[in-house]
Amino acid sequence: MERGTIPAGDLPGGIDLQATVESGQSYCWFRDDGRMYEGAPADGWYWTVADGEVLRVRQVDDGLAWESTTDAVPLLTRLHRLDDDLPAIRTATPADPHLQSAYDAYWGMRLVADPPFRSLISFICSAQMRVERIHAMQVALAEAYGEPIQAGGETYHAFPTPDRLAAATEAELRDLGLGYRAPYVVETARMVADGEADPAEAAELPYEEAREWLTRFVGVGQKVADCVCLFSLGFLQAVPLDTWIRTAIAEYYPDCDRGSYAETSRAIRERLGGEYAGYAQTYLFHYLRTRE
DNA sequence: CGCCAGGCCTTAC
DNA sequence: GTAAGGCATGGC
Numbered sequence: 001m002e003r004g005t006i007p008a009g010d011l012p013g014g015i016d017l018q019a020t021v022e023s024g025q026s027y028c029w030f031r032d033d034g035r036m037y038e039g040a041p042a043d044g045w046y047w048t049v050a051d052g053e054v055l056r057v058r059q060v061d062d063g064l065a066w067e068s069t070t071d072a073v074p075l076l077t078r079l080h081r082l083d084d085d086l087p088a089i090r091t092a093t094p095a096d097p098h099l100q101s102a103y104d105a106y107w108g109m110r111l112v113a114d115p116p117f118r119s120l121i122s123f124i125c126s127a128q129m130r131v132e133r134i135h136a137m138q139v140a141l142a143e144a145y146g147e148p149i150q151a152g153g154e155t156y157h158a159f160p161t162p163d164r165l166a167a168a169t170e171a172e173l174r175d176l177g178l179g180y181r182a183p184y185v186v187e188t189a190r191m192v193a194d195g196e197a198d199p200a201e202a203a204e205l206p207y208e209e210a211r212e213w214l215t216r217f218v219g220v221g222q223k224v225a226d227c228v229c230l231f232s233l234g235f236l237q238a239v240p241l242d243t244w245i246r247t248a249i250a251e252y253y254p255d256c257d258r259g260s261y262a263e264t265s266r267a268i269r270e271r272l273g274g275e276y277a278g279y280a281q282t283y284l285f286h287y288l289r290t291r292e
Numbered sequence: 293c294g295c296c297a298g299g300c301c302t303t304a305c
Numbered sequence: 306g307t308a309a310g311g312c313a314t315g316g317c
Contacts, residue, residue, distance in 0.1 A: 024298060127299040133315070134298080179313030184300080221300050242298035260307085285298075 001054070001067045001152045006082065008062035013086025016108030017059040018042040020080055023286040024131040025231045026112040027122040027138040028079075028159070037132045039290075049158040050075060050115060054151040062108075069151050081110045093273045093280050098252055102280075102287035111282060112231055116199040117192055118159045119232035124184050124219040126227070131289075133177075140176040141165070165189035184219025191217060203233040208262070210235065222261045230278040239269050239281045244288050 008014055021029040022037055029046045030036070045067075047056045055075060056067040066072040077083060090103055114122075118138075125137045138159070145160035145168060160168075166189040173182035191197055197217070202210040207229065214225035226240035239245065241261060249256050249268060256267035272280040 123298075124300090126297090128297055128312085129299090129314080130297045130316080174313080177314065180300085180311090181313080219300065223299060227298070240298065243296090244298065289298090 001056075001069055002071060003065075003067050004071075004073065005060065006064040006066070006073065006076070011063065011082055012084070012088075013090075014062045014108040015059065015064060015080075015082070015110065016106055017046065017057065017064065019106040019109035019286060020112065021046055023106070023109060023282065024134075024289070025227075025282055026114050026119075027135050028112075028114050028118060030139065036135055047156060048079075049146075049149060049156050050079060052149070052158065054149055054156050055079075067152070069149075079113055081113055084110055086110070089276045089279050092276050094271070096271075098248070098287075099272070099280050099284060102283035105287050106283060109283065109286065111236065111279060113234060114232045115159070116203075116228065116232045117162060119228050120188065120192075120199045120214075120217060120220070121159075121165065121185055123224045123227040123231075124188060124217070125178060125181050126224065127181060127219070129181075137176065137178055141173075144168075144172075144176060160189075162189045162193035166193040181219060187218040188220070199228060199232070202229070207235045207237055211238070222265075226265070230282070236276050236278045237269055237274060238278045239265055239272060241265060241268070242285070244285050245281060248284060248288060 028048045031042060032045045045056045045058045053068060053070045055072050057076065058065050066076060093099055122134060122138050126134045142157040142159050145164040146157035149156045149158060165185060168186060170182045170186055173185055178185060199214060202213050205213055210233065211222060211225045211229055214220055214228055215222065223240050223242055226238045229235040230238035230240060241264060253268060253271050256264060256271050258264045258267050269277040
């Protein structure tokens, strides 16, 4: 495998790799030691398969070391948004004490840009489910239906293609622990496999239209659509209204509760700074969920 | 035992 | 357009 490093000087604002891949925004990365989400320090390697290439990454001081079946720099730059200027983004964020505490706690965390189909399926699986178990479902899907790839003497699994997931049965996915989400995953995979719609197309639309468009997939409502907008398609203004953020709105921003999803979303988006509200949301989510 | 988890679907109004 | 009820599963 090829190897290289990305020095801290190439990462505006630095990098917190563990927070980036263990904050519930991406379910594409796995640890060699298998200890995701246990709160244990991650001084080892994370791996994923993207574009058919094996990619391994670990944090070294304030930079990144990588091993890959290809030149990982462009791929990793895209997937982990390494070009995002974190200090500039933070400057555009309101001087709200909750937001600033969250930024301080996980400074260096970046938004991800997961592959659209993979992001779509993982967030369909996320409904009424804890982060750790969402991740476990993606591991199960990859091991059951993903293409095995050999690299460096190890076997890795790609994420299943739409065709492979569409060919799975609801019963099989229930056996993997997906519960009532199983038929949603099969039907959405079939829609993509048959060419009815491709989630990547939504990136060409204005943000609110993209969110609405994505709800055509089965198992995708406004919240899941917002997650795909933010964690895959690059709509950094998206603020998914999940249970944690709704609690934060009730406690800290009660005037932003406007009843409907669309109007509450607009209000909290402005409160969190507008253009980069999704960054603020992701820091706040991770901070609230991991404190104590 | 009950409650909750990065909600969505169907049905009824 | 909004409101209620059902839905799988595992951890606490």
